[in-house]
Amino acid sequence: MSRKRTTCPYCGVGCGIAAVSTGRRNIIVKGDTAHPANFGRLCSKGTHLGETTGLEGRLLYPEISDERVNWDEAIALVAERFSSTIAEYGPDSVAFYVSGQLLTEDYYVANKLMKGFIGSGNIDTNSRLCMASAVAAHNRAFGEDIVPCSYSDLEKADLILLVGSNTAWCHPVIWQRIEKARQERGTKLVVIDPRRTETAECADLHIALKPDGDIVLFNALLAEMRARGKIDETYLAAHVTSPESFWERLTGGPADAGIDEDAFIALADLASAVPKMVTLFSQGANQSACGTDKGNAIINLHLATGRIGKPGAGPFSITGQPNAMGGREVGGLASTLACHMGFSDEERAVAQDFWKSPGIAPGPGLKAVDMFRAVHEGRIKALWIMATNPAVSMPDAGFVREALNRCDFVVLSDVIAKTDTAAYADVKLPALAWAEKDGMVTNSERVMSRQRALLAPPGEARPDWKIVADVAWAMGHGEAFDFAGPADVFREYCAQTTCHNNGRRLLDLGQWAAMSDADYAEWQPQSWGGASPFAAGRYSTPDSKARLVAVAPPETAAADKDYPLRLNTGRYRDQWHTMTRTGLSPRLSRHRGEPLVEIHPADAAARDLADGDLARIATPNGESIFRVLVTDSQRPGEIFAPMHWTDQMSGGGRTGRLTDSRVDAVSGQPAFKDCAAEIERV
Numbered sequence: 001m002s003r004k005r006t007t008c009p010y011c012g013v014g015c016g017i018a019a020v021s022t023g024r025r026n027i028i029v030k031g032d033t034a035h036p037a038n039f040g041r042l043c044s045k046g047t048h049l050g051e052t053t054g055l056e057g058r059l060l061y062p063e064i065s066d067e068r069v070n071w072d073e074a075i076a077l078v079a080e081r082f083s084s085t086i087a088e089y090g091p092d093s094v095a096f097y098v099s100g101q102l103l104t105e106d107y108y109v110a111n112k113l114m115k116g117f118i119g120s121g122n123i124d125t126n127s128r129l130c131m132a133s134a135v136a137a138h139n140r141a142f143g144e145d146i147v148p149c150s151y152s153d154l155e156k157a158d159l160i161l162l163v164g165s166n167t168a169w170c171h172p173v174i175w176q177r178i179e180k181a182r183q184e185r186g187t188k189l190v191v192i193d194p195r196r197t198e199t200a201e202c203a204d205l206h207i208a209l210k211p212d213g214d215i216v217l218f219n220a221l222l223a224e225m226r227a228r229g230k231i232d233e234t235y236l237a238a239h240v241t242s243p244e245s246f247w248e249r250l251t252g253g254p255a256d257a258g259i260d261e262d263a264f265i266a267l268a269d270l271a272s273a274v275p276k277m278v279t280l281f282s283q284g285a286n287q288s289a290c291g292t293d294k295g296n297a298i299i300n301l302h303l304a305t306g307r308i309g310k311p312g313a314g315p316f317s318i319t320g321q322p323n324a325m326g327g328r329e330v331g332g333l334a335s336t337l338a339c340h341m342g343f344s345d346e347e348r349a350v351a352q353d354f355w356k357s358p359g360i361a362p363g364p365g366l367k368a369v370d371m372f373r374a375v376h377e378g379r380i381k382a383l384w385i386m387a388t389n390p391a392v393s394m395p396d397a398g399f400v401r402e403a404l405n406r407c408d409f410v411v412l413s414d415v416i417a418k419t420d421t422a423a424y425a426d427v428k429l430p431a432l433a434w435a436e437k438d439g440m441v442t443n444s445e446r447v448m449s450r451q452r453a454l455l456a457p458p459g460e461a462r463p464d465w466k467i468v469a470d471v472a473w474a475m476g477h478g479e480a481f482d483f484a485g486p487a488d489v490f491r492e493y494c495a496q497t498t499c500h501n502n503g504r505r506l507l508d509l510g511q512w513a514a515m516s517d518a519d520y521a522e523w524q525p526q527s528w529g530g531a532s533p534f535a536a537g538r539y540s541t542p543d544s545k546a547r548l549v550a551v552a553p554p555e556t557a558a559a560d561k562d563y564p565l566r567l568n569t570g571r572y573r574d575q576w577h578t579m580t581r582t583g584l585s586p587r588l589s590r591h592r593g594e595p596l597v598e599i600h601p602a603d604a605a606a607r608d609l610a611d612g613d614l615a616r617i618a619t620p621n622g623e624s625i626f627r628v629l630v631t632d633s634q635r636p637g638e639i640f641a642p643m644h645w646t647d648q649m650s651g652g653g654r655t656g657r658l659t660d661s662r663v664d665a666v667s668g669q670p671a672f673k674d675c676a677a678e679i680e681r682v
């Protein structure tokens, strides 16, 4: 029996797990009572992790064209094809599409190879689909991608606004902490969401705004707070700069957000009554064509009222994946060079000097949607996908499949043998899964925790960082990728965070750059940046002041007579992404065993639809069949469908084929929450 403290591989809450391996690939999972994210709590997904560690469906050996080969052959082919493509077409003809499931060490090595040694910015992560708009909003407001809060702020706040978050289902342990705070100290809860979700059902106030009504709502709320004398002029003068005519540009009223005056006044009354307010925002805010502006509208409210950098106050982006934060810290997004550095000449020189690399990416690479567009157009000719399933999870997944089909050379490193994406891979490389690999993850509150191996590597699977390093060696970059293990990689990453530090940026992990292997092995969860990184009122901008950003609501799209409904998408409580892991647990499938389309009774009646009917959702991108759930939790004119089902499963529910690839112009994050659609009975 082996006992270890590890971290849940699902959502960005990053719960600690006390795991016991019984020696037969069985793991007994309990919440880690000492972990600051969860203090022993787990949700249904984490609790049933032990049911998902079998070898059923695993990719265990390298394959070329679906034939088993040895590692040397596979690595040699990947290195040769990437090298020859770069030699003929240049560095930007290749790309990596990676994942928030990767550990920090995996991310670091992949980013180093692409941006430092291949010399292209073309590495992007599926975190682009999750929180890229929050990253962009942080950068605009704070000068750095910093989350200003910690979970403990939820227990100190008097008022919590949840924006675009079905927290009770999607971040259940945060929800448990919120509920406990409400019971113990009477914290008020407002949910701002077009749907009356399970979370909204429990709120003191539900603001059922129209899709993308967030900007006008938060602008109106800020104007109302000003009218009520709630602006913190002292904080503004000392710590914030405002663009010209900022206050005059706060136009629009609650009706423009699709809500009535009474609900708005109730919200303003709550926000005026107490200074300790946390606004938690998630995919409903981020997955939008105006997601970055939504983030800044929320941050503006906190900056202008001085509700940031203090206990129980701040705008708080929560992420979907366990290491979405670690990936963005090392440079896993195409828009960042490394360690929160951008692509200025100075920053590029710093990174190149640190890596001692032959070149450096000249600028940002292609973000996820643009990356697959470039694959489709033949501009990217070799693509390496790591730990993700874009043939299902990208918007307009039918287009993505066409792109993969056209691509000259597709490599997939993954733990599952037959994903929808695997069907397009020329080379498949078996990677270690949760409970088999060692490394670091950063959760939504900047706490870095260890995932630890409890199980022996199955078949010939290897850690992702090692696979990338082996390819780098075979491409001729050997010494720079001579890592003895994940601790070695982590130390190098920590050292790199110190190189860029010009006295402004907060990401500085230098204290761990010389950590011993033993200390790495014994690592206890700890935060970087402290519980409240902006407590001193200093931001990472040249003048150390935060920025108010003037944001305007988006233009309302003209109604489409063929697709008059708006399709919103999201998660189920007990499933995760494309169900490659949670689908292995029979108990998790009991909650909702099939994909349902939720529709308002008036829209259902107009289409002669009843509960339990099968109906086809059609959008300009594709169509798929769902079972109907008629519910007044939907606003009229809007439908909702889950994101999890894939072509690998029988039946319908292919939401990925329906969504379109409109993106936020700043962040490149797709607008998964709002797509023109129609539905009909089949």
Ligand code: SF4
Residues within 6 Å of the ligand: 008, 009, 010, 011, 012, 013, 014, 015, 038, 041, 042, 043, 044, 045, 046, 047, 171, 172, 173, 174
């Ligand atoms: Fe895992 Fe998230 Fe559930 Fe915690 S809340 S147990 S991190 S899925």
